[in-house]
Amino acid sequence: MTRVSTAAAPTFRFDRSATPVEANERAARLVDPGFGRVFTDHMAVIRYTEAEGWHDAKITARAPITVDPSTAVLHYAQEIFEGLKAYRLDDGGTALFRPDANARRFNNSARRLAMPELPEELFLQSCRQLVATERDWFPQIEGGALYLRPFMFASEAFLGVKPSSDYLYMVIASSVGAYWKGGARAVSIWVSQDYTRAAPGGTGEAKCGGNYAASLLAQSEAIRQGCDQVVFLDAVERRWVEELGGMNVFFVFDDGSMVTPPLTGTILPGITRDSIIRIARDQGIEVREELYGIDQWRADAASGRLTEAFACGTAAVVTPIGEVAGVDGRFTIGGGGTGQLTQRMLDALSAIQRGRAADPHGWLQRLD
Numbered sequence: 001m002t003r004v005s006t007a008a009a010p011t012f013r014f015d016r017s018a019t020p021v022e023a024n025e026r027a028a029r030l031v032d033p034g035f036g037r038v039f040t041d042h043m044a045v046i047r048y049t050e051a052e053g054w055h056d057a058k059i060t061a062r063a064p065i066t067v068d069p070s071t072a073v074l075h076y077a078q079e080i081f082e083g084l085k086a087y088r089l090d091d092g093g094t095a096l097f098r099p100d101a102n103a104r105r106f107n108n109s110a111r112r113l114a115m116p117e118l119p120e121e122l123f124l125q126s127c128r129q130l131v132a133t134e135r136d137w138f139p140q141i142e143g144g145a146l147y148l149r150p151f152m153f154a155s156e157a158f159l160g161v162k163p164s165s166d167y168l169y170m171v172i173a174s175s176v177g178a179y180w181k182g183g184a185r186a187v188s189i190w191v192s193q194d195y196t197r198a199a200p201g202g203t204g205e206a207k208c209g210g211n212y213a214a215s216l217l218a219q220s221e222a223i224r225q226g227c228d229q230v231v232f233l234d235a236v237e238r239r240w241v242e243e244l245g246g247m248n249v250f251f252v253f254d255d256g257s258m259v260t261p262p263l264t265g266t267i268l269p270g271i272t273r274d275s276i277i278r279i280a281r282d283q284g285i286e287v288r289e290e291l292y293g294i295d296q297w298r299a300d301a302a303s304g305r306l307t308e309a310f311a312c313g314t315a316a317v318v319t320p321i322g323e324v325a326g327v328d329g330r331f332t333i334g335g336g337g338t339g340q341l342t343q344r345m346l347d348a349l350s351a352i353q354r355g356r357a358a359d360p361h362g363w364l365q366r367l368d
């Protein structure tokens with residue numbers, strides 16, 4: 001059942017920051033922004049109360065917020081988020097990539113976390129208006145973009161265990177360069193044996209902060225084992241490859257076909273994942289959504305049947321997986337570098353996102 005607010009969409013008030021970052025200081029920050037460290041001058045805010053529904057929508061100066069120590073989110077983690085990018089196109093315009101898909105997924109997450117849905121148009125408007133306000137914050141560097149982080153949390157000051165009656169929805173924007181320091185080299189991943197990310201009936205397909213909190217220890221273990229990222233197996237059989245902490249995964253075979261794990265409820269339905277499936281099929285590549293076991297992965301890598309593997313998500317786009325390590329030892333995929341098909345998917349997706357290629361599915365939403 002969808003529970004969409006029928007209240008009239010509030011219009012956004014605009015309070016311009018009285019203390020924006022000065023132009024030369026901003027330019028300095030945009031030289032090498034990294035990921036998620038450089039923030040813009042404004043943010044979008046919309047409030048929700050049971051009595052008033054969604055109201056008080058505004059674009060306002062980015063600033064700390066004050067919350068009561070009993071605020072529900074601090075105790076019971078009722079919080080969801082999204083991540084999407086705005087791109088500056090070659091003709092100077094700006095565009096969002098599939099924001100409607102993020103708006104829909106946000107509401108799927110809201111339902112799972114017993115939160116009110118945000119009318120899609122409000123989600124879209126909050127993103128569009130923030131990008132329009134922050135046009136000067138696009139880094140003019142390779143891989144540069146404005147990363148938007150919409151999120152919503154339980155803001156009621158109450159320690160009772162129940163869905164909150166009040167919520168705060170916000171969007172902040174971060175000027176980003178390439179996700180990986182030092183460029184898109186192949187990453188090594190650690191197969192988590194002791195920890196799982198999501199169980200059937202749990203919150204694995206919702207984009208909620210709690211999933212990340214539960215994955216951090218496994219990620220730390222991966223680092224301790226000398227790997228870059230963790231990959232999780234399913235919680236029931238501890239056998240089927242699900243995804244990384246924050247990226248979906250694809251396998252490429254010597255017959256030119258690809259496999260990605262199916263969305264059975266414990267995997268986050270990535271928009272990059274969906275885009276790659278469609279791009280690949282448009283190119284005549286066979287993509288199967290089917291279970292793939294860790295033992296099979298090791299065997300196929302050894303026999304050469306598996307030639308490439310890559311992870312994908314909005315932040316890092318497409319990242320080749322060069323090596324896999326676990327309690328049963330290590331194995332290398334292909335030559336341990338960036339495979340041909342991996343590169344082809346990255347190039348094809350990036351070209352659409354930056355308006356340099358045809359956009360047959362209408363994914364790019366121009367703002368100006």
Ligand SMILES: *Cc1c(COP(=O)(O)O)cnc(C)c1O
Binds near residue numbers: 245246247269
């Ligand atoms: C956000 C996310 C992804 C990737 O989703 P995109 O829409 O492609 O950015 C994959 N896995 C997890 C756990 C995520 O939170």
